[in-house]
Amino acid sequence: MSSSASATSRLSVMSMAASLPSVGGYSSAPSSIYAKRNTTNILERHLNKTRGAEVSVNAFAFLFSEMLQYTQKRVNGIQDLERKLNELGYRVGIRALDLLVWREKNSKRETRVLGMLYFIHTTVWKAMFGKQADSLEKSTENEDEYMISDNDPMVSKFISIPKDVSQLNCGAFMAGIVEAIMDGCQFPSRVTAHTVPIDGFPLRTTILIKLDREVLEREEQLK
């Protein structure tokens, strides 16, 4: 299902696979119709096999719209919907963290907040959306808040939000991914997505990361 447009946005194959909550099992026995059916064990596939693989944005948009419709039927309220999207993103984030750190080949864990945020800003965004996030900022008002912004978030590109749910932000999915990565590295935090339109970028989304107090205390000790 490849897009005919030349500017195909890239998406990680892994994020698509990992975010599927339920998928019908396919038969493991090779059938005669599909000549080259892959029957290898998942433990035998090489992790770098899908390293540069791209998924068409149509496929992802279709999948995401189905995810939205699925959750919409099962929630009552916007907060609940954002929370469910956050949970779906969480499932992607856990896997993304280990996989991306492994693929980087330099294998070092992140122990400082800034290093972690930089990792998300560059490596994670590049693997997921094909480009780095647009800005990484530290809030001046609160010590424990950081913001990562994306001018044109891929997840909300094809989602049109009706007037009565205008507060919904589909960036909650991206927020879930970031939250899982922060949690996995032992920086527990609350992550939310907000739409902050500026000139030229009406869909600009900011992901606000509010670190828990214990993270700040630990940072102080490590300095």
Add this chain to the structure above:
Amino acid sequence: MNATHSSSSSGGSGIGSGPLGQGNSPTCYFVIIGTKDNPIYEAEFVSVNTARSSSGGATIPEAKKEEFRHLNQFIAHSALDMVEDLQWSTNQMYLKAIDKFNERFISAYLTAGNIKLLLLHDAKSDDAIRNFFNDCYELYIKTLLNPFYEPNSIISSSAFDTKVRASAKRYL
């Protein structure tokens, strides 16, 4: 559960004292511990190299070996404290031998997602253990990528078990 086991074993045969301390069973105990200190996967390997060299020594009766097996779990879990101490001082993943217990060493490997791989072993080369840990980390990531696998739950796949044992045979 571990507490009651340890009290019974310390009351009985003295660990490390007497002839049992010298006759180290050449088994390695490998455990993967999740983020909530829950064991996700355990395995014991008899390392072929050391077994061959100790052919002249006294063999330990099977009954006594059984008693020591739960002690492995206890030793590995008590080493978790050391891991947590070292966790923030370095950003390496492979923490070498972090603890020692009666001639046996405990090596640890801390993954990016805060999963601990612990290996209880006799003296072995750092490189061999590092390779083994890298292999097991790779297998763990592949298991994790399965959308049906719930993170932090027990790995019961026999294919995973086979691969870990093959890797142990190759490196340990």
